[in-house]
Amino acid sequence: MIEFKHVSVEFNNGKNSVRAVNDVSFTIPDGEIFGIVGSSGAGKSTLMRTINGLEKPDKGEVLVDGKVVNQLSKGELRIVRGHIGMIFQHFNLITSRTVAENIAFPLKVAGKSKAEINKSVDNVLAMVDLEDKKNEYPEKLSGGQKQRVGIARALVNNTKVLLCDEPTSALDPETTNSILELLRKLSSEFGITVVIITHELSVVKSICTHAAVMDNGDLIEINDTYKLFTAPQQSFTRKLIASNEDFTLPESVIEEVKTSNQKAGNYWAILKLVYAGDSASDPVIANAAKKFDVGINVIHGKIEYIKQIPTGELHISIFGKHEEVKAAMDFIGNNVFHLEVLYEQQI
Ligand SMILES: Nc1ncnc2c1ncn2[C@@H]1O[C@H](COP(=O)(O)OP(=O)(O)OP(=O)(O)O)[C@@H](O)[C@H]1O
Ligand SMILES: [Mg+2]
Numbered sequence: 001m002i003e004f005k006h007v008s009v010e011f012n013n014g015k016n017s018v019r020a021v022n023d024v025s026f027t028i029p030d031g032e033i034f035g036i037v038g039s040s041g042a043g044k045s046t047l048m049r050t051i052n053g054l055e056k057p058d059k060g061e062v063l064v065d066g067k068v069v070n071q072l073s074k075g076e077l078r079i080v081r082g083h084i085g086m087i088f089q090h091f092n093l094i095t096s097r098t099v100a101e102n103i104a105f106p107l108k109v110a111g112k113s114k115a116e117i118n119k120s121v122d123n124v125l126a127m128v129d130l131e132d133k134k135n136e137y138p139e140k141l142s143g144g145q146k147q148r149v150g151i152a153r154a155l156v157n158n159t160k161v162l163l164c165d166e167p168t169s170a171l172d173p174e175t176t177n178s179i180l181e182l183l184r185k186l187s188s189e190f191g192i193t194v195v196i197i198t199h200e201l202s203v204v205k206s207i208c209t210h211a212a213v214m215d216n217g218d219l220i221e222i223n224d225t226y227k228l229f230t231a232p233q234q235s236f237t238r239k240l241i242a243s244n245e246d247f248t249l250p251e252s253v254i255e256e257v258k259t260s261n262q263k264a265g266n267y268w269a270i271l272k273l274v275y276a277g278d279s280a281s282d283p284v285i286a287n288a289a290k291k292f293d294v295g296i297n298v299i300h301g302k303i304e305y306i307k308q309i310p311t312g313e314l315h316i317s318i319f320g321k322h323e324e325v326k327a328a329m330d331f332i333g334n335n336v337f338h339l340e341v342l343y344e345q346q347i
Helices: 043-050 074-082 100-108 115-128 143-155 172-192 201-207 226-228 237-242 251-259 283-292 322-335
Strands: 002-014 016-028 034-040 059-064 084-088 159-166 191-196 210-215 218-224 264-278 295-305 309-321 337-347
Touching: 002 043, 002 115, 002 226, 002 283, 016 043, 016 059, 016 210, 016 218, 034 043, 034 172, 043 159, 043 191, 074 084, 074 218, 074 237, 084 143, 100 115, 100 143, 100 218, 115 143, 143 159, 143 251, 159 172, 159 337, 172 201, 172 264, 191 201, 201 226, 201 237, 201 251, 201 295, 210 226, 210 237, 218 226, 218 237, 218 251, 226 309, 251 309, 251 337, 264 322, 283 295, 295 322
Parallel strands: 034 191, 034 210, 084 159, 159 191
Antiparallel strands: 002 016, 002 059, 210 218, 264 309, 264 337, 295 309
16 A cells, blocks of 8 residues: 655755645555656655655655655665656667566565566566567567566566556557557556556546556545546546546537527536436437526537446536526536536626
């Protein structure tokens, strides 16, 4: 288990000081695939680096399996760090060494015997499905194969925790999927705790069990992935999700809704409805239109998969007298998984 307790990290560069992480507390249970997302410079990498002691908090504690990492002696830290692997966007392989030599590196540093090293290297090469590349040099490998070597190297020392800082950002979508599949396997078959920083929300949706959102050093929101994406609680999270969606409502559509409802006393809104699983949304909208004196138009709809569970999203415009629209919105809100008001205006 990884526990952050009131962790703050400050950087001082001469006169300037930056609070990279600001009083962050949360827990990552064993065996999770945990995502950390947020804006650039939010403090994600800094927070992750406190887990293996590469960064030391000014305040608070970081515990791994009950040990306070930021209070360990150098020797103790080396042992804890030995079981925490890390992989990076650009793989960080040693180009002058073969795949096997790259993977063996942490064990050599740890002073393991040749026989032990060979056994462990063969073992992790099988885990990442790369036995046939054992004696190749990194330059002969594809991006996906290089990341598999990075993962093998990170796992070679009986690793319990794998830290991944933008692990798929340099990979094409197909290769990304195969690496995500591998991370999922490491979690489910070997019980390894995986922590992933990514700017690709699709990565989080696809494999993370829980995720945290950070902005400007602060922990904004943390939740089960499905809930985080279908019912975000914070406006920063909503904006982050919206900015990552390939769908944004064209201005012309908003203008159209506005101009077609220019009747004095009218009220209009554009709503985003989210429904969980494969529950149908159509009856809810049809019923709202019947029950209340409002007009409703469907603007956009899609179904996607979060943690392999389908979720539907529908954008609708709704207009009429204020009380009627509000009552219809309440009715819809009570009958869908989540309702968000994207725009609203009283004419
Ligand atoms: N070694 C350092 N010295 C000084 N400032 C630093 C150092 N490392 C990080 N920072 C600052 O701390 C803040 C958080 O940086 P961090 O790298 O943790 O963000 P991030 O969320 O990982 O961003 P990105 O998504 O761009 O990788 C930034 O303002 C950054 O400039
Ligand atoms: Mg970073």
